[in-house]
Amino acid sequence: MNISFQNAPQKEQKLSPASARAQGEIPTFLRQHRELVSALVFFVAMMTVFTIASPSVWLNSQSYTAVFVSLPIYIILTVSLVFVVVSSEIDLSFPSVVGVSALVFTELYLGGVNPFFCLVLAILCGGLAGLINGVLVCYVGLSSLVVTLGMNFFWAGFTQVLTNGYGAPLVSLQNTAFHNLFVGQLGLVPVQMFWAALFAVIGMLLFTRHKYGAYVRFVGDNPEAAREMGINVRKVKVVSFIYVGLASGFAGVLAILINNNFYPTTGSGYLLSVLAAIFVGGTPVGGGVGTVAGAVVGAFTVGFIESGIVAAGLTGFWTQLVYGIVIVLSLITHRINRPRHRRVGGW
């Protein structure tokens, strides 16, 4: 089909790949990954400030090891939540899903079930909670903001009621192969950090290279267009909710393994910091755009704030204040480094 266009600018063909390369691959990369770049710049700047404030702490590898113990949980939760946010929904129930999955693991393990099997069931339990969220949002048609807030209360209460508020020690797991495989130590690095890295890489591949990631973006960007092009919008969103659920299940098990103890409020502290990590990482609230790599950097940023503050000699009372400053400053960084044509909006 060769339509010749007299007036169409056919002579001034678009740039061939070769000339595009001549223009430089690095600027293209920077342009295509603006959010990630902003997030990285911001993280490096923050760590520089921390290092200047307390060089002895941040030039010592042990400080990083300490942070890496709990950072993986943030990474896993943040990475999975990016998909929901990009599909233009939100999930606020994951902290309690972390808790309820941890409970499932604990109950089964103390009941004598093989820990590997317990882990699988805990993850599936998280997935089920995600499925419930997805169905309520996509098929019942409820607002994800409100319904997942409700489910957060529900699962938290569910855990409290079943445990009567009591925790349970998991000391018998310590030094078992299972324990070492998930939360042992490999050299200076806690093993859970490798699991988080694996999870992040899979998340990045799904988001940037896989059909599913493309669909999540279409659905968040223009749901009507996605529908017209034959994409099952509801299904894509439900899968994202399930994904967060599965990740929460895994994070829940890691959390109690790290502490060697189940406590009924497992997960409750993650809500705001994980959400902050996503937006600090450069994923805007409007849907259709986002970055998993940026979200990982965001998780690092948020994960290092607390230790950074304490190491700088400030009391723990400063934590929230600095959190606030960091989040607002990073959003301003992203705002400055935004393409002109991007719409402003979202919740």
Next chain:
Amino acid sequence: MSDPIVELRHVSKAFGKIYAVRDVSLAINAREIVSLLGDNGAGKSTLTKIISGVHMPDEGEIFIKGQKLAHWNAARARRTGIETVYQDKALAEHQDVTRNIFMGREITTWLGFLDDRKQREQAEAIMRRIGFTSRVMSVHSTVASLSGGERQGVAIARALFFKADLIILDEPTTALSLTQSQEVLKFVERARQEGAAVLFISHNIFHAHQVADRVVIVDRGSVAAELRKEDLTAVELTELMQDVARGKEILARQNIRANTEALQGEINQASTPAPSDRRYPL
């Protein structure tokens, strides 16, 4: 003669209590260009969305190549060879041109991973072929950074890419310059030569007349008139449209009544002439 590509029989679709499409019967044959004309709110877009599978009709039957359909959705429509260029272009603004061209039908390698390079190459080829390229626009461009005409180009490229039996163009010339509009019309003729039927929806009566084999006028959800191109000139068609618009209450109603009766039988075999004006055969 072989079965029509698409045939609607007594199709109705209501949103709430308001019928957007009421008892419409319409057939589109292979390699036929049908222009759909009508005022705003006449039901043109709803009709196209029924054919393209976005809306399921409340009543009536859809036949695709003689096969009656029970379940009908957009993915299925595209698989059976019906491509649509929507009025709103159906583009995802923040994604690049390549991703938009392959939206919903990505080329994948293993386990559903995208074959980005192949997609990019083919997207480049198709954009070059239809000539909607320029220096500022490449397949990497985000749709949000494109002009109206360029967006239309992307939407048409998408419909063209996959060999379709029927291409539905919903007001494709609206946002375009004079030259670009002519290119679109040429594209319509090309598409027919390549073996596709085209359903062309437009507010521009001259465009509609220029490309069509057959003109269908819809008014308030029903087919008001169905005529062959040879039966009247573009100017006469304009007059007819004005009549439909001006005399909606009287003339259009008569037309509709005459038509619904006529269409009870086979399409295109309507023998009842319009009671109001014999110059416009039904």
